[in-house]
Amino acid sequence: MKPSLFKLIGLLAILVSIASCGKKDQDSKVDPAFGQYISSFTSGYISKTAFLTIHLADASKQFTEPQGQIDMNLFDFSPSVAGEAFWIDNQTIEFRPKEYLTSATTYQIEFELGKVLDVESKFQTFNYQVKTPEQSFEVFVEGTTTYDDKSLVWSFLKGSLNSVDYLSGEEVEKLLHAEQNNKRLKIRWTHDASGKTHYYAIDSVVRKDQAGYVLLEWSGKDIGLDISGNKKYEIPALSDFKMMSATVVQSPSQFIKIQFSDPVKKDQDLEGLIRVEGESNLKFVIEDSEVKVYPDDRLKGNKIIYLTTGIKNIMGSKLSKAEKVEVNFVEVKPAVRISGNGTILPGTDGMVFPFEAVNLEAVDVKIVRIYESNIRQFLQVNNLSGSSQLTRVGRPIVQKKINLTSENQIDYGNWNNFTLDLSKIITQEPGAIYRVEIGFRRSYSLYACEDDTADEEEGDLD
Known part of the structure; x- marks a missing residue:
């Protein structure tokens, strides 16, 4: 077999990330038997701005056209959510809420699977749930920067406001106020596209012969959040370099x-x-x-x-x-990442997939095969490392736990290089493309969490 007939795609996908060590709410369990009809779905904690997607295992005869609105009622929410459903392709349906979801809310969802696929009677309705996080924010102060490096008199004070979930620029700019010597100071804002990180610069901070301070005050009252606080940031005297x-x-x-x-x-x-x-x-x-x-x-x-x-x-x-x-x-929290550019051509020494990990004793490996007959369709909407519309052209062939610990004396608290010999877990098929996903579960962590009994969430039926 010539190497040009076989390509291996490595694209990092964190399947279950560890954002904190706190206890998670228990999700309602989804019947895994639905996996024969639904390959994946939006689940778990989601942003209040999120769209909800269902990937069908097979093409639907009800499909009209890409981005075509679906007239029939497929989704029922409790509490109710107004919105519209659209075909993304003949296997993908996306529900788009008309307004943002409510924070700190669990939504029970019924999806009328029997309206888009021919299914057994007990699979007519697919029940699952999603949750939105409780909104909160923190204010961080970084420090002052002078406007002119030849003068220490005038400067601006910079920092950030970070929120748990999306906040609009208009909402954020109501939260923070600053003053110096009883004079309100102007705040310039730069808002990250995620709506979760917002950078501020407080203008016209003055240094004098005597030390002073800038008073920062924040309150979430105007946007319905019971959060408030203040901080005095010291402005040293002109003669005081500290x-x-x-x-x-x-x-x-x-x-x-x-x-x-x-x-x-x-x-x-x-x-x-x-x-x-x-x-x-x-x-x-x-x-x-x-x-x-x-x-x-x-x-x-x-x-x-x-x-x-x-x-x-x-x-x-x-x-x-x-x-x-x-x-x-x-210590660094558990994480994984890909080494190199993610594309590997097999050679005589096998197919070696490199990756890096920190504070993990194991990782989960999932491999999706894109069949030779579907490669043209796959490349119409992807480059070689893409993942769009993957369920239309491929199927998972391997889902496996790989242990990382060994007798070698290495510091697992640092980023370490690992390799996975894929020739030992898949059989090479000429012309096929393989997509490799590496992720981890909470139980694989070597990080010292206060509560190691936290539940894991699962939201993929592949």
Whole structure:
């Protein structure tokens, strides 16, 4: 067999991610026998902005045209949801709510499967549920940045507001207010497309001969949320060059972010001026009033950071006093990711699929075969690593747990490289395309969670 007749597609898909270690609500169980008619469906926790999709295992005779509206009533919600259903293709139906779903709500759904496929009487109605998360938000303050690196008088204070679920820009801009010296300050906003991360810049923050502060106040009252709080962010005196904060960033690479009151002089050598307890070979990156400190190896636990008065700002003034602060290097939460570009051509040494994992003892591998006769149809709507309309052209052939632990002494708390020899779990078929998904379950975690008894959710009938 020539390698050109066989291609293996590796596309990372986190099937069950671990966002936290809290207890999850128990979902109502779905009869797996529906898998002969439904290959997958939208389930579990979803955004209030989400559309709900049903992928049929076979083409429906009721299909009209792509994006064609469906006249018959296929979905029934409790509590009720107004909306419309559309054909995406002859195996995919999408329900689009007319308004956003309600936060913190469980929706019981009845899908009239018997109206779109010929099924046995006991499979006429498919019952399942989805949930929307409870809305909440947090305000984070990053630090000040000067408008002009030749003057320390005027600056802006930047940070972010992060929400659990989608919030519109209009809603977010009602939440936060800022003032200095009893004067309301203008806030500029940049809203991420997800509607969950919103960046702010508080304009016209002034530094004077005496220390002061910017008062940030937030309240969710205007959008129906019982959340409020405030924070005073210190604005040092003009003559006071000082450290404001030190935090640890864990991903994608680990470093310590030190925020100063003033822009830091860029051409100075910080070796010895900034030290980390028990560490050497530190690397430093100066970005305005931030210094990023990169350790030679990943660190764990608590470490003391030392700053000497030799550190200079852009005006040549030295740090007003030496500082000592303790930071905590928290372990990375469990995750998996693909190594390389995800496309592999088999050779004489087999088909080796590389991936990376952290804090996991095992992963789940799922392989979907796209049949040779369907490849043209698949490539009409995909590139080689695509996944659109996959249920029309392929079927799962392998779903398997793969253990990652071994007798080798490696640190599973760091990102490690692993390989999967696919020649040992699938039989190569000339002309076929294979899509590999790697995911994990909560029970595979090596991360120290407070509650390891949390339930898992499943929402795929493949």
